[in-house]
Amino acid sequence: MSEDKIINESGIEVKALYTQEDVDSSGGVEMVGLPGQYPFTRGIHKEMYRKRPWTMRQYTGFANAKDTNERFHYLIENGQTGLNVAFDLPTQTGLDTDDSMAEGEVGRVGMAVDTLRDFEIAFDGIDLEKITVSLTINGSAAILIAMYLAMAEKRGYDVAKLRGTAQNDILKEFIGRGTWIFPVEPSIKLVGDTIEYCAKNAPKYSPVSVCGYHIRESGATPEQEMAYAFCIAKAYADDMLKRGLHIDEFAGRLSYNFNIFGNLFEQVAKFRAGRGLWAKIIKEEYGAKDPKSMWLRMIAAGGGGGLTIEQPENNIVRGAYYALISALSGAQTMALCCYDEAYTIPSEYAQRISLRTMQMLIEEMGMCETVDPLAGSYYVETMTNNMRKKMEETMAEVEAEGGIVKMVEEGTIQSKVSAQAYEMQKDIQSGAFPKVGVNCYQTDEEENEVEFHPYDTRDADQQVENLNAVKAARDQAEVDRTLAQVKADAEADRNVMPAIVEAVKAYATVGEITKKLVEVYGTYQEPIRF
Amino acid sequence: MSENKIRVLMGKPGLDGHDHGAKVVVRAMMEAGFEVIYTGLRKTPRQIAEAASESNVDVIGLSSMAGSHIPFCQKLKPLLKEYDLEDKLWIIGGNVPTKDHEQLKGMGLDAIFPTGSHFDDIIDYIKSRYRQLA
Numbered sequence: 001m002s003e004d005k006i007i008n009e010s011g012i013e014v015k016a017l018y019t020q021e022d023v024d025s026s027g028g029v030e031m032v033g034l035p036g037q038y039p040f041t042r043g044i045h046k047e048m049y050r051k052r053p054w055t056m057r058q059y060t061g062f063a064n065a066k067d068t069n070e071r072f073h074y075l076i077e078n079g080q081t082g083l084n085v086a087f088d089l090p091t092q093t094g095l096d097t098d099d100s101m102a103e104g105e106v107g108r109v110g111m112a113v114d115t116l117r118d119f120e121i122a123f124d125g126i127d128l129e130k131i132t133v134s135l136t137i138n139g140s141a142a143i144l145i146a147m148y149l150a151m152a153e154k155r156g157y158d159v160a161k162l163r164g165t166a167q168n169d170i171l172k173e174f175i176g177r178g179t180w181i182f183p184v185e186p187s188i189k190l191v192g193d194t195i196e197y198c199a200k201n202a203p204k205y206s207p208v209s210v211c212g213y214h215i216r217e218s219g220a221t222p223e224q225e226m227a228y229a230f231c232i233a234k235a236y237a238d239d240m241l242k243r244g245l246h247i248d249e250f251a252g253r254l255s256y257n258f259n260i261f262g263n264l265f266e267q268v269a270k271f272r273a274g275r276g277l278w279a280k281i282i283k284e285e286y287g288a289k290d291p292k293s294m295w296l297r298m299i300a301a302g303g304g305g306g307l308t309i310e311q312p313e314n315n316i317v318r319g320a321y322y323a324l325i326s327a328l329s330g331a332q333t334m335a336l337c338c339y340d341e342a343y344t345i346p347s348e349y350a351q352r353i354s355l356r357t358m359q360m361l362i363e364e365m366g367m368c369e370t371v372d373p374l375a376g377s378y379y380v381e382t383m384t385n386n387m388r389k390k391m392e393e394t395m396a397e398v399e400a401e402g403g404i405v406k407m408v409e410e411g412t413i414q415s416k417v418s419a420q421a422y423e424m425q426k427d428i429q430s431g432a433f434p435k436v437g438v439n440c441y442q443t444d445e446e447e448n449e450v451e452f453h454p455y456d457t458r459d460a461d462q463q464v465e466n467l468n469a470v471k472a473a474r475d476q477a478e479v480d481r482t483l484a485q486v487k488a489d490a491e492a493d494r495n496v497m498p499a500i501v502e503a504v505k506a507y508a509t510v511g512e513i514t515k516k517l518v519e520v521y522g523t524y525q526e527p528i529r530f
Numbered sequence: 531m532s533e534n535k536i537r538v539l540m541g542k543p544g545l546d547g548h549d550h551g552a553k554v555v556v557r558a559m560m561e562a563g564f565e566v567i568y569t570g571l572r573k574t575p576r577q578i579a580e581a582a583s584e585s586n587v588d589v590i591g592l593s594s595m596a597g598s599h600i601p602f603c604q605k606l607k608p609l610l611k612e613y614d615l616e617d618k619l620w621i622i623g624g625n626v627p628t629k630d631h632e633q634l635k636g637m638g639l640d641a642i643f644p645t646g647s648h649f650d651d652i653i654d655y656i657k658s659r660y661r662q663l664a
Contacts, residue, residue, distance in 0.1 A: 089545035089596060093572070101574065104601030105545050178547020178571050218550050309646050342645070343627060344597075421550055422557040429648050438646065452627065455597065526570040530557060 008266045010223035012386045018378035026385035031276040035330075035371045038283065041276035041384065042372040043330040044295040049368035054326070055333040056358050057134055057299065061086030061111040062345050063459045064466075065121035068111040072126060074348060078355055083126070084134045084335055086110035087144070092179040094140040094514030097463045106460035109345070110136075113144065114467045115507045119151040128152055134165040134209070134299075134333075139181035141168035142190050143513050146501045149202055165206040165255060168194055171232040172211045174408045174524070175417065176218030181514060184409045186521035190496070192239040197497035199250045208236060209257045209299065216259040217305045218414075219421025222266055223387055225259060226274040227394035228413070230281065231404035237286065247286040251293035255332075258298055260322040261306025268374055269383035271300060271329035277388050300331035307342050311437035312450055315339035320357050327367040328374055334358055345453035411527030418530070467509070474507040482506045483516050490520040535565040536660050538589040541578040542571045543602040551624055551645065552593035558649035564656070575602060579609035582618065588663070589619040589656055599626055603637050610638075619659055623647060 006014045015022070023029065031039050036046030045051065058075060060083065061068045072083055087110040090102035096114050097106050106112050111122060123133070137144045145166045152162050170187040173180045180187065191208060198207040212220070212229035220228060233254055240250050258274075260267055279294035288294055302322030307315040319336040326334045336354040338346035346354075361367040374380045398404050398413075407413040427433035434440050482503035489496045496517070503513050540556050542549060549571060559566045567585050569578060582590045590610075594602065599622060610616050622634065623643035631642050640659065643652050 089547075092547075093545050095545075101545065101572075104598045104605075105596070108598060109596050173547070176550065178549055179545075180547075309644070343625070418550070418553040419557070422554045425554045426558075426649070429650075449628075452629065528568055528570050530553075530560065530568075 008263055009221045010266060010270070010387060010390055011221065012266075012383065012390060018382050020378060022382040023378050023385070026382045027389070028385075029381065031280075031385070031388065032375065032381065038291060038294060039276040039279040040295060041272050042375055044275070044297060044332075046371075048330060048371040049327070049362075050371065053362045053368050054331055054358075055082040055132065056080050056355060057082035057084040057333050057335050058338075058346075058351050058354055059084045059086050059136065059335055060351070061088075062109075062453065063107040063456070064112055064463055065118040067459075069122050069124055069126075071348070071351075072122070075351060075355065076126070076131060078352055079359060080355055082132045082134065082333065085122070085136060087135075087137055088112045089179070091144075091510055092137060092139060094143070094181045094510055094518075096509050096511030097460065097467055099511055106463055108455055112460075112463045113147070114463070114509045114511070115470045116147050116150055116504050117466070117470045117507065119147045120154070123151060128155070128157055128162065128164070132163045132165070134167070136167045138167055138170050138173045138177070139179045139187075140510055140514060141166050141170075142194050142497060142500055143504065143510050145194055145198075145205075145207060146497065146504045149205070150501060150505050159202050161204055162202055163204045163206075165209050166194070167211065167257065168208045169211045169232065169257075171235060171404065171408055172214050172229070175228070175414055176214040180524045182517065182521040183524045184405065186517075187524070188235065188239055188405065190517075191236055192243065193495045193497045195236065195240055195250050195253075196243055196245065196495055198253065199245065203253070206253045206255045206297075208253075209255045210236070211257040213257045213259040213301065213303065215417060217303060219417035219419070219424065221420070222262060222270045223390040224394055224417070226270060226277075227391040227398070228404065229256060229258070230274075230278060230391070231395055231398045233278075234281070235403070235405050241286075247282065247288045248290040248293050251282055251286070251288055252290060252295065256296060256298040258300045259303035259305065260300055260325050261303045261318070264321065264325055265379060265383055266387070267325045268328050269380055269387045271298070271331070272372075272380070272384045273388035273391060275330070276384075277391055297332050299333035299335060300326040300329055301334065302326070302336035304337040304341060307337055307339070308435065308438050309342045311443065311447065312339050312342065313448065314437050315342070316353055316357070319354055320360075323358050323361055324367075327361050330372060340450035343450045343452065347451055347453065409527070411529045414527075415529050470507055471509075478506040479503070479508050479512070483508055483512055486513055487516040487519060490517055535563060536589065536656060537565045537567070537585065537587040538591055538656070539567050539569065539578070539582045539585055539587040540591045540593065541569045541573055541581070543573060543575070543578060543592050543594055543606070544596070544598045545572055546594060546596035546598070547571055548595035549593070551595060555591070555593065555623060555649070555652065559653065559656075562649075562653045564653075575605040575609050578606060579613045579615060582615055583613040587618065588660060589621065590615065592622045594622060594624045594626060597625065599624070600630060600633060603634060603639065607637050617663070619656065619663070621652075621656075623652070
């Protein structure tokens with residue numbers, strides 16, 4: 001057994017023992033440095049959690065704005081420090097509740113949003129200065145960011161000071177997750193419009209959270225997760241440079257969303273390596289001067305891909321390990337998939353357990369006292385160096401194949417990660433890749449059933465009624481005027497964000513605005529290749 | 531002696547974008563020698579029935595991860611009749627909880643393969659049923 005080679009998921013050999021020699025031969029400590037200083041491998045802030053623990057932001061949303069608002073208040077009362085909003089699939093794909101394609105899907109996997117009115121209800125009574133909000137929205141992100149800014153402005157907040165995040169990473173939607181709407185090129189243009197608009201009007205708002213998370217869920221290895229995310233972030237950055245912005249005008253507001261499951265040390269090394277590499281790219285390739293531009297700010301979240309249908313309570317323990325990894329990795333924000341999430345929308349009870357898991361690390365385990373506590377471990381430093389090299393190699397491979405945008409358009413990256421997912425699934429089924437409760441330590445006992453989140457079709461009917469009431473009360477001439485402006489700006493290749501903000505303020509719907517954009521941009525045709 | 535290849539349509543119904551499961555099952559079926567047509571994401575019931583009819587498949591597979599399998603299958607059922615596909619094997623996989631199995635079987639689903647099902651079980655089932663039908 002001890003003579004067998006052990007290779008981690010990223011393809012790096014793991015030795016039985018590490019010494020200073022391994023650190024030196026893997027590249028030394030040149031990229032380590034100190035927290036809060038370039039290259040930020042040890043953390044983007046000097047004091048990290050000592051000054052402020054990570055933000056806790058469970059993914060939440062179901063049915064309608066009213067029910068979701070109640071859950072938001074429950075989580076905040078239980079010590080949650082941020083919100084992460086889940087939207088239903090019609091909202092995510094730019095359809096209104098009354099669209100025929102939306103039938104059976106309204107409010108099912110997240111909250112339904114048709115107009116600004118839904119945002120007003122969803123965030124009612126929530127202090128947007130204390131609680132920062134993350135919108136998990138991509139295809140229709142430009143519209144929902146506009147709604148968020150309009151809602152905040154209506155409530156009297158200064159948009160120029162407003163904090164918050166939108167996922168808004170469309171390139172990864174083509175690889176995994178699948179809530180694309182427009183073809184690849186105009187999709188990138190829309191992301192660019194939001195970055196440019198926020199840089200000028202809402203400079204504290206983070207308009208993009210580049211996601212390695214879903215690429216990993218789709219079959220990427222940990223090092224590919226980081227490398228592909230960096231390639232995607234560079235594609236957005238390059239678009240900004242073409243628009244004439246300087247890197248320091250927007251890079252500081254780019255953030256990341258990464259996944260945690262698998263080998264603990266590989267995961268910690270992944271994040272430390274990624275931080276150093278991103279800082280180096282932004283400084284050396286893009287010539288950034290502002291250290292904030294070089295920060296890899298991230299939500300590092302316990303991934304659904306690691307959880308199991310079998311013996312669901314085991315997922316509580318997995319979640320705790322994932323949270324520990326996230327804390328050891330210096331994440332800014334943490335979220336955990338809940339133990340019942342392989343089955344259903346999490347219950348309040350399951351959400352609270354996830355929240356308590358993170359709070360235990362803060363209050364009981366001393367995770368906030370010392371910065372980057374694994375630094376200096378021969379193993380961790382060597383693995384950090386090795387992971388960074390792997391990521392650089394993978395990024396070079398993407399470049400050699402014509403770049404991430406071309407690979408996404410042609411479907412080659414989708415095919416590559418899906419082939420890997422297949423091999424991994426075969427290894428899980430054969431037992432070659434151990435998974436507790438799945439291919440080892442199974443039990444014949446009857447599994448405890450989780451409680452299913454109820455889906456009430458009357459919620460969808462109510463949402464249609466609400467939509468009709470908003471439509472009846474709004475100034476239709478203003479809606480028509482603003483929608484025409486959205487189309488005109490899209491046709492003229494201008495930034496569409498100012499027009500979208502005006503349209504949402506006039507209570508134009510997600511579907512109406514999307515249709516105007518589709519008239520100009522068309523819709524994405526998925527390349528099918530295996 | 532050459533055997534005709536079993537033809538399968540793998541459909542992604544509705545707005546659900548989670549295609550990891552569908553794609554790995556497609557690969558397993560291809561490796562098992564099946565001819566597989568994958569629809570890609572976001573197909574309506576009619577698009578799936580049309581594709582199954584045009585491609586003259588033996589098996590109609592659906593992959594559902596986002597919970598709308600029952601309303602979707604309810605809409606697909608009359609279309610299977612309309613397109614004369616009622617004699618085809620109709621199977622579904624993904625996040626399909628046990629509590630829904632009876633209702634789905636009642637609608638005419640031949641088999642349900644929830645998350646965690648083994649490729650071998652899916653392929654063996656299709657092969658044995660195909661032999662019965664042939």
